[in-house]
């Protein structure tokens with residue numbers, strides 16, 4: 001009979017591997033807790049998402065290191081501390097509807113999906129193959145995220161207004177106006193923006209904008225490095 005799982009059998013080893021991965025994920029979260037000033041709510045979302053499912057098979061052993069990883073098409077999944085910091089700055093309420101620009105592999109979208117009601121994350125990805133893969137992956141893992149291929153400046157205009165938006169790619173100037181316009185008054189935008197050539201090293205500043213009726217309030221959260229926005 002094939003329902004007896006001897007040691008090392010396929011069915012028998014999977015839960016073990018899952019436990020190892022969960023332990024690695026817990027260790028990562030503990031390290032982030034020590035290092036960053038982020039909420040327990042953000043950390044529990046990081047702990048809930050199986051990052052190893054979002055990285056290429058060959059990178060799985062490194063899935064719980066606090067490092068960015070390549071995901072193909074010259075793109076990268078951000079390091080966990082960056083996802084934690086941006087998620088904390090975005091600070092989504094349960095009922096919020098959130099726009100992500102730059103789905104990549106879908107990892108950050110899944111972290112946000114842990115914090116809001118099902119169906120409230122809308123994510124645009126410029127590279128059609130990445131969008132298709134992320135859509136399948138998120139659905140398989142049970143995340144109700146709407147992924148569209150296209151330019152994040154306009155892909156979800158029909159779903160606006162959003163309570164918050166975030167960019168995981170860096171625009172060449174400030175946050176594009178069409179994105180700010182899709183966020184309601186009082187809502188937030190978290191994004192890497194051009195540092196105006198000040199550092200001249202291809203880096204950016206992470207900013208949080210709060211949308212006001214007559215403009216935006218702006219906070220600077222330090223130097224970062226993201227892939228360019230198309």
Ligand code: SAH
Pocket residue numbers: 071075076077078101102103104105106107108109124125126127130150151152153168169227228229230
């Ligand atoms: N949040 C992602 C990180 C992806 S890297 C993750 O968790 O994996 C940034 C992504 O932004 C890349 O996949 C890139 O193709 C995408 N991108 C670049 N310009 C874009 C644009 N104008 N609209 C939508 N996506 C864009």
